[in-house]
Amino acid sequence: MSHISDKAILLTGATSGIGRALALRLSGEGARLAVCGRSPERMASLLDAITTAGGRPPLHATFDLASEQEILAFIERANAELGCLDILINNAGVNITKAPVSEIRTDHFDAMLAVNLRAPMIFMREAFRLMRARGGGHVVNILSSACLYSNETMGAYTAGKAGLDALTRIFRKECQPHRIRVTAVYPGGTNTAFRAQARPDYMAPESVAEAIVGLLNLPGDVVPHEFVFRPEVEVNYP
Numbered sequence: 001m002s003h004i005s006d007k008a009i010l011l012t013g014a015t016s017g018i019g020r021a022l023a024l025r026l027s028g029e030g031a032r033l034a035v036c037g038r039s040p041e042r043m044a045s046l047l048d049a050i051t052t053a054g055g056r057p058p059l060h061a062t063f064d065l066a067s068e069q070e071i072l073a074f075i076e077r078a079n080a081e082l083g084c085l086d087i088l089i090n091n092a093g094v095n096i097t098k099a100p101v102s103e104i105r106t107d108h109f110d111a112m113l114a115v116n117l118r119a120p121m122i123f124m125r126e127a128f129r130l131m132r133a134r135g136g137g138h139v140v141n142i143l144s145s146a147c148l149y150s151n152e153t154m155g156a157y158t159a160g161k162a163g164l165d166a167l168t169r170i171f172r173k174e175c176q177p178h179r180i181r182v183t184a185v186y187p188g189g190t191n192t193a194f195r196a197q198a199r200p201d202y203m204a205p206e207s208v209a210e211a212i213v214g215l216l217n218l219p220g221d222v223v224p225h226e227f228v229f230r231p232e233v234e235v236n237y238p
Contacts, residue, residue, distance in 0.1 A: 188230025
């Protein structure tokens, strides 16, 4: 039985990789989606794919997540047009460059934190306000297994995701009295365009999306706090 059908879900980073796979899967389940991304071309491609698959057409917008004003406007619009917000999925993330800490450019660091940490915080803050008012909800933050171990040259990316990880843990405690679930998802290596080279031995984004949808479909008395999953070939551990 699907618990997703007719749920109002806001999904960030919906135009590529895991986010695109999630948007297709959720629309196919009958969710009332609000999706955002950076690229108008990729958004158009996503909308075409949803229509072709017979999914429910989503409310959509393209903008830069570094803009708080744009984020607030999108949340307000989503809440107004969908009528509520049942689930927030913070999926958007960027990795502008790989560099050792000694060589990280400040502008790259700031740009990555703006999308990987600051933007999700704004979405969480505003979702809390809406969900508390209606008596509950579910926030899912897509983090990374990079939070759990150290990879050279991934300092800027890991700092943002690890910061969101810490924020998620605190937010979970703050949300619990208000019947708002908070789930942290730590996917390992996934074969998306996020990587410079294709990795067919890594998880397919569709498989990751399927796992996340499984979390959303858990029985009401099961509250998922943390979910770590990785491809079989990945062997680096903390």
